[in-house]
Amino acid sequence: xxxxxxxxxxxxxxxxxxxxxxxxxxxxxxxxxxxxxxxxxxxxxxxxxxxxxxxxxxxxxxxxxxxxxxxxxxxxxxxxxxxxxxxxxxxxxxxxxxxxxxxxxxxxxxxxxxxxxxxxxxxxxxxxxxxxxxxxxxxxxxxxxxxxxxxxxxxxxxxxxxxxxxxxxxxxxxxxxxxxxxxxxxxxxxxxxxxxxxxxxxxxxxxxxxxxxxxxxxxxxxxxxxxxxxxxxxxxxxxxxxxxxxxxxxxxxxxxxxxxxxxxxxxxxxxxxxxxxxxxxxxxxxxxxxxxxxxxxxxxxxxxxxxxxxxxxxxxxxxxxxxxxxxxxxxxxxxxxxxxxxxxxxxxxxxxxxxxxxxxxxxxxxxxxxxxxxxxxx
RNA sequence: GUGGGUAUGGCGCAGUUGGCUAGCGCGCCAGAUUGUGGCUCUGGAGGCCGUGGGUUCGAGUCCCACUAUCCACC
Numbered sequence: 001x002x003x004x005x006x007x008x009x010x011x012x013x014x015x016x017x018x019x020x021x022x023x024x025x026x027x028x029x030x031x032x033x034x035x036x037x038x039x040x041x042x043x044x045x046x047x048x049x050x051x052x053x054x055x056x057x058x059x060x061x062x063x064x065x066x067x068x069x070x071x072x073x074x075x076x077x078x079x080x081x082x083x084x085x086x087x088x089x090x091x092x093x094x095x096x097x098x099x100x101x102x103x104x105x106x107x108x109x110x111x112x113x114x115x116x117x118x119x120x121x122x123x124x125x126x127x128x129x130x131x132x133x134x135x136x137x138x139x140x141x142x143x144x145x146x147x148x149x150x151x152x153x154x155x156x157x158x159x160x161x162x163x164x165x166x167x168x169x170x171x172x173x174x175x176x177x178x179x180x181x182x183x184x185x186x187x188x189x190x191x192x193x194x195x196x197x198x199x200x201x202x203x204x205x206x207x208x209x210x211x212x213x214x215x216x217x218x219x220x221x222x223x224x225x226x227x228x229x230x231x232x233x234x235x236x237x238x239x240x241x242x243x244x245x246x247x248x249x250x251x252x253x254x255x256x257x258x259x260x261x262x263x264x265x266x267x268x269x270x271x272x273x274x275x276x277x278x279x280x281x282x283x284x285x286x287x288x289x290x291x292x293x294x295x296x297x298x299x300x301x302x303x304x305x306x307x308x309x310x311x312x313x314x315x316x317x318x319x320x321x322x323x324x325x326x327x328x329x330x331x332x333x334x335x336x337x338x339x340x341x342x343x344x345x346x347x348x349x350x351x352x353x354x355x356x357x358x359x360x361x362x363x364x365x366x367x368x369x370x371x372x373x374x375x376x377x378x
Numbered sequence: 379g380u381g382g383g384u385a386u387g388g389c390g391c392a393g394u395u396g397g398c399u400a401g402c403g404c405g406c407c408a409g410a411u412u413g414u415g416g417c418u419c420u421g422g423a424g425g426c427c428g429u430g431g432g433u434u435c436g437a438g439u440c441c442c443a444c445u446a447u448c449c450a451c452c
């Protein structure tokens with residue numbers, strides 16, 4: 001279990017994280033499968049054909065529906081969903097704050113109501129890690145609080161301090177569980193999460209504190225939640241250099257292709273975002289020339305593939321006009337084809353990013369690619 | 379044929395006792411969406427109110443005729 005830096009190009013890193021479920025070439029985009037499935041009728045087999053390296057599932061969602069204990073009993077998440085590669089599980093912290101109602105935050109953890117059936121659930125660091133251990137994911141995320149980007153300074157400060165105390169408890173609990181005989185993944189990794197909203201000093205101080213804990217990786221959370229792109233890039237500029245250079249860095253929930261290219265430039269290794277899958281379900285396709293809305297009338301008679309030269313399962317066989325028709329007819333196949341195209345696009349974008357770093361011309365490649373992506377589509 | 383009902387944007391409907399630029403849902407045309415509730419939100423286009431006449435300062439609204447359509451009866 002190790003992260004190795006292969007090539008550096010400015011702050012951009014080309015690395016490899018070796019895990020029990022295989023190597024992850026970084027920078028890497030994790031494909032979001034919240035409840036153990038990519039939404040849009042995409043199977044684990046499909047993922048092999050579109051270059052997926054890592055799947056991301058969610059602690060909160062799997063706990064409130066189906067249940068982590070049942071999944072453990074059935075052999076763990078990997079065998080349950082038929083995916084042999086790495087899985088990262090998000091801790092549920094974000095969902096507790098974004099989905100659940102009537103939550104009460106205390107030092108021990110958070111009491112909230114399930115968005116499924118309204119029942120009261122308590123989740124703290126130990127509960128989150130126990131669930132993630134039951135799921136047997138490759139990488140577990142620390143249980144954190146994601147304060148609103150509009151939260152005032154005093155609140156953010158005390159929230160971040162609590163998140164740090166929760167991180168210590170997460171680490172201790174994972175260490176305890178890893179040594180138990182019936183634990184599914186005894187090599188489970190733990191990433192800590194940096195918070196601090198848009199307050200520079202809280203961000204950097206917190207980065208320093210968690211860096212000293214020698215975790216398997218570090219995430220930056222609480223970004224892309226309402227602040228501007230400039231604010232987000234600024235937080236990366238001041239935070240990433242405080243995190244260990246020889247550990248993977250994960251920017252949570254980000255983002256657009258341009259966001260990712262810019263964040264790699266600032267030293268980020270891991271990404272995840274619902275855009276390719278959610279926007280795919282809603283009719284949007286990502287390309288090297290920007291995002292297109294296939295529902296638009298402009299594509300009604302367009303027999304070209306979504307992107308010339310793309311070898312995804314959609315572009316190989318179907319036209320924009322056909323996808324447009326499927327969307328109008330509300331056929332499930334439209335969602336499936338667009339999600340496959342978008343994830344293929346993201347996964348292969350990361351390949352291009354890795355190649356550019358290896359070739360030593362990342363900045364130049366990034367500028368040129370961003371320019372192309374912000375053109376207006378035909 | 380007789381009696382009754384209904385005619386308002388593509389579809390389904392609201393429109394007070396006649397009173398300002400005639401509304402709503404769906405659809406259509408666009409735009410948002412960043413650690414996912416197969417959503418949601420925000421804009422926009424589109425109507426000589428079935429036709430013709432009348433009453434009135436003023437008619438989608440009241441009156442007459444016609445046309446179309448629905449229901450019941452013969």
